[in-house]
Amino acid sequence: MSTSTAGTRRFRRSALVGAVVATALGGGAILAACGTGGQDGAGDAGPAKLSVADSYIPLPPAGGMGAGYLTVRNDGGPDQLVKVTSPAAGSVTIHRSTASTMEQVDSLDVPAHGALQLARGGTHLMIMGWQKAPALGDELELDLTFAKSGTISVKVPVKELTYRPGQS
Numbered sequence: 001m002s003t004s005t006a007g008t009r010r011f012r013r014s015a016l017v018g019a020v021v022a023t024a025l026g027g028g029a030i031l032a033a034c035g036t037g038g039q040d041g042a043g044d045a046g047p048a049k050l051s052v053a054d055s056y057i058p059l060p061p062a063g064g065m066g067a068g069y070l071t072v073r074n075d076g077g078p079d080q081l082v083k084v085t086s087p088a089a090g091s092v093t094i095h096r097s098t099a100s101t102m103e104q105v106d107s108l109d110v111p112a113h114g115a116l117q118l119a120r121g122g123t124h125l126m127i128m129g130w131q132k133a134p135a136l137g138d139e140l141e142l143d144l145t146f147a148k149s150g151t152i153s154v155k156v157p158v159k160e161l162t163y164r165p166g167q168s
């Protein structure tokens, strides 16, 4: 009896340590993936062929911090979104939402013959320092720079806070 109780207690403690290690490893893996910029899949599928769809900016509260969402479609080889700027704002950063918070990332992979989606609850653009407070119906320019394809400029409409793509 007493041996089995001790065994249970020891098991519980090591399970707890295991959980902490797993959390630490998870954080490390995310950092490593951002830092290395991913493996180079050169020669995979030829040059990337990118187009941007479904872009929108939910109306920011009184000119405050805004978010940007869009989909980058790719009919060619792999590429990476490495920078976003806007003549309408002082700062645009790329963010990834995690379970409890969000973190800035340096780049996002655009998979070959796939799509990179920036959507609510996932990766998004964080836009600050508006030249002029955005209003519903404005179209704001975002300049998306890709590692291989160069810069693509898109006019992004400002939508109601509750807007979702697919609604008119």
Ligand SMILES: [Cu+2]
Pocket: 095, 096, 102, 124, 125, 126
């Ligand atoms: Cu964010």
